[in-house]
C-alpha cells in the first residue's frame with residue numbers, strides 16, 4: 601500500500617528503514633549535493649566544529665552518523681598518528697564511500713569506519729575523549745537516546761560537538777531560507793533524486809527539507825544535551841541560523 605508521501609513530523613513509522621534507504625540512494629552524489637546546497641559553507645561549519653573540539657592530538661574520537669567521512673577525516677588529521685578515530689553509520693553504502701575516499705587523504709592513521717546504530721553504540725562507557733556528529737540527529741528515531749549514547753561513551757571531561765540544520769528563527773532570514781530551500785535545494789534535489797519515491801514515501805531531497813521543519817533546535821535542543829548530563833551545554837548559530845552547533849562537556 602502506498603503510504604503517505606509526506607510523513608507528518610520528523611518521527612513516523614518505518615523511519616529507520618526509510619532513512620537507510622534514502623542514504624543508500626543518494627550516497628554516490630551526497631558530497632556533491634552538500635557542497636552545492638550549502639554553497640561551500642559546509643567546510644566552514646566543520647572547521648568551526650574542530651575549533652570547538654579543541655586540541656585533538658593523540659585523542660580518541662568518535663564521529664557518529666559519519667556518512668562519507670568528511671568530519672572524521674578532519675578529526676584524523678588533527679588526532680595524528682597517536683590518536684584514534686572511529687566513524688559509525690547505519691548505512692553501509694555511505695561507509696563504503698568513506699573508506700574509498702580515505703585512501704586518497706594521506707591521513708596520519710587510518711580511521712576505523714564501521715556499521716553501527718547511534719541509538720545503541722557498541723562502545724564501553726567513558727571510552728572516547730571527543731564525540732562529533734554532523735546532521736544525523738534529524739534522521740534518528742529517538743533524538744534524546746542518541747545524545748544519551750554520545751554522553752555515555754565520553755569520558756568525564758570529554759567533549760561533544762554536534763552540527764544540525766535548522767530553520768532560522770528570524771522572520772526575514774527565514775523568508776530567504778525558504779526561498780533557498782524551495783528554489784535551489786528542491787530543484788537541485790530533483791536533478792539528482794529524479795523525484796522518485798523511496799519506500800512509498802517522499803523522495804530523498806524532500807526529506808531533507810521536511811525533516812528540518814519543526815525539528816527542535818537552539819535552546820530546545822540544548823536542553824536535551826543538558827538532560828543527558830552535559831555541563832555548559834550551549835549552541836552556536838551559523839549562517840544566520842540555518843545551522844546550529846551544539847557543544848557540551850561531560851561532567
Ligand SMILES: C[S@@+](CC[C@H](N)C(=O)[O-])C[C@H]1O[C@@H](n2cnc3c(N)ncnc32)[C@H](O)[C@@H]1O
Nearest residue numbers: 623665666667689690691717718734735736739
Ligand atoms: C546527513 S548525513 C550526514 C553525514 C556526515 N555526518 C556529514 O557531515 O556529511 C546523516 C548520516 O546519518 C546516518 N544515520 C542516520 N541514522 C543513524 C543511526 N541511527 N545511527 C548511525 N547513523 C545514522 C545516515 O546513514 C547518514 O549517513
